[in-house]
Amino acid sequence: MRRPLLILSIAVFGSCVLFRQTLERDPVTHVLLLLPALAVAGWLMAVSLGRHRLRLREADANALTLLGVFAILFWMLPRYIDASLTNPLVEAAKFISVPLCIGAVLAVSWKATHPFLRGFLKANALSMLGVLAFLYIHAPVRICNSYLEVDQQRLGYGFLFVALALSLVWAVPLFFPADGGATPNKHLSGRATA
Amino acid sequence: MAKAKIRELFPVCAALALGIGVLWLATDGFRALTEEGARRLHAAKSKPKLPAFVLEDMNGDVLRLGPDSGKDGKTTLVTFIYTTCPTLCQAGGGDIAKLRDRLREMRLDGGVRLLSVSFDPVRDHPQQLRLYAEQHGADGAVWTIARPSAEALGSVIDGFGVRVIPDGWGGYQHNSALHVVDGEGRLTGIFDTDDIDGVLNAVRDGT
Numbered sequence: 001m002r003r004p005l006l007i008l009s010i011a012v013f014g015s016c017v018l019f020r021q022t023l024e025r026d027p028v029t030h031v032l033l034l035l036p037a038l039a040v041a042g043w044l045m046a047v048s049l050g051r052h053r054l055r056l057r058e059a060d061a062n063a064l065t066l067l068g069v070f071a072i073l074f075w076m077l078p079r080y081i082d083a084s085l086t087n088p089l090v091e092a093a094k095f096i097s098v099p100l101c102i103g104a105v106l107a108v109s110w111k112a113t114h115p116f117l118r119g120f121l122k123a124n125a126l127s128m129l130g131v132l133a134f135l136y137i138h139a140p141v142r143i144c145n146s147y148l149e150v151d152q153q154r155l156g157y158g159f160l161f162v163a164l165a166l167s168l169v170w171a172v173p174l175f176f177p178a179d180g181g182a183t184p185n186k187h188l189s190g191r192a193t194a
Numbered sequence: 195m196a197k198a199k200i201r202e203l204f205p206v207c208a209a210l211a212l213g214i215g216v217l218w219l220a221t222d223g224f225r226a227l228t229e230e231g232a233r234r235l236h237a238a239k240s241k242p243k244l245p246a247f248v249l250e251d252m253n254g255d256v257l258r259l260g261p262d263s264g265k266d267g268k269t270t271l272v273t274f275i276y277t278t279c280p281t282l283c284q285a286g287g288g289d290i291a292k293l294r295d296r297l298r299e300m301r302l303d304g305g306v307r308l309l310s311v312s313f314d315p316v317r318d319h320p321q322q323l324r325l326y327a328e329q330h331g332a333d334g335a336v337w338t339i340a341r342p343s344a345e346a347l348g349s350v351i352d353g354f355g356v357r358v359i360p361d362g363w364g365g366y367q368h369n370s371a372l373h374v375v376d377g378e379g380r381l382t383g384i385f386d387t388d389d390i391d392g393v394l395n396a397v398r399d400g401t
Contacts, residue, residue, distance in 0.1 A: 058202075059202040059203070059204070059205050059206065060205050062205065062206050062209075063205030063206045063208060063209035064209070066206060066209040066210060066213060067209050067212065067213060069213070070209075070212070070213030070214075070216065070217065073213075073217060074216065074217060074220060077217075077220065077221065077227055078227060078228045078229065079220075079221070079226060079227055079228050079229050079231070079232055080220070082228070082229040083229065141230075142230075142367065143228055144228070144229070145228075145229045145230055145357040145369060146229075146357065146359065147359075148359065148361055148362070148367050149367065
């Protein structure tokens with residue numbers, strides 16, 4: 001167990017609970033700060049509790065990663081973002097399921113997931129964020145009943161910014177391979193001989 | 195070898211089935227991704243009975259809505275407004291006027307009344323409601339403007355499932371929708387204010 005990480009995880013989760021109402025007042029901080037912070041808390045917890053000791057088969061890792069992605073999709077539904085603001089049960093479900101089903105699950109499964117699936121999901125995440133950005137900026141109706149239209153548009157630009165940031169974070173390392181570009185090939189050749 | 199490969203696929207298939215199943219249930223079969231969608235689906239499907247509401251109309255008269263209002267068995271089409279609204283309610287008012295004209299054309303106006311309810315009863319006193327009524331041609335024959343008392347406002351808004359939030363400029367943002375209430379005080383459908391054909395179909399089916 002890595003205690004500093006566990007303490008950090010608890011601190012992040014605690015701050016989320018503490019600043020819940022402030023963060024939820026604005027859809028941008030609700031969706032782009034609170035939800036990711038909860039996922040990070042779960043991720044840190046899984047790392048601190050020794051996720052490396054779990055030796056997942058690739059097939060199981062793929063399945064777990066998909067479950068994590070479905071949990072992300074669920075919490076991208078405007079219906080449940082709205083519901084979490086008015087229904088304490090949904091709010092509690094959010095604070096439990098985002099750290100566990102997204103953060104912890106992906107912490108355990110992501111590295112063992114097949115690189116094709118990882119690439120597929122990354123590409124889809126970028127395109128989906130782009131579509132969401134377009135939708136939230138241009139929708140003629142309110143998508144969340146709890147938030148104003150101007151805030152919805154700000155969230156749209158937020159999605160666009162995140163899409164750009166993620167595409168940089170994911171693409172730039174490809175041009176600076178730390179191990180001479182061996183990683184992807186190693187995996188492929190490993191498969192060929194298996 | 196092939197069998198082992200197929201077995202490898204099993205966890206992924208299970209995860210896909212579970213994930214899609216949960217999303218399917220959570221969105222009523224991918225039909226309601228938003229709260230507004232869920233609200234409309236719920237009204238159309240389970241036709242919830244509304245509590246009784248007592249309103250005050252633009253002439254200061256008492257107007258009842260809900261189970262004990264159905265003596266005349268009329269269908270009521272309810273929208274929510276605040277008269278100082280610069281945008282949505284004015285456009286919505288135009289939609290309602292159009293709807294009233296269509297109801298008259300189709301001779302449905304005998305069994306249907308239109309009701310615009312203000313959720314800002316403090317500023318929208320009857321005099322103010324009358325002004326809005328005159329601007330939009332709501333003469334009380336088919337189309338009436340009314341307000342709840344300040345104490346009853348919460349129960350009216352919650353009863354219909356409407357969400358009103360301050361826009362930070364002294365106004366509000368709110369659902370711009372038309373609620374169909376049948377003669378027995380049940381909420382049987384929710385439509386966009388400009389979906390006149392949808393509303394007319396619902397009225398014809400209901401009466």
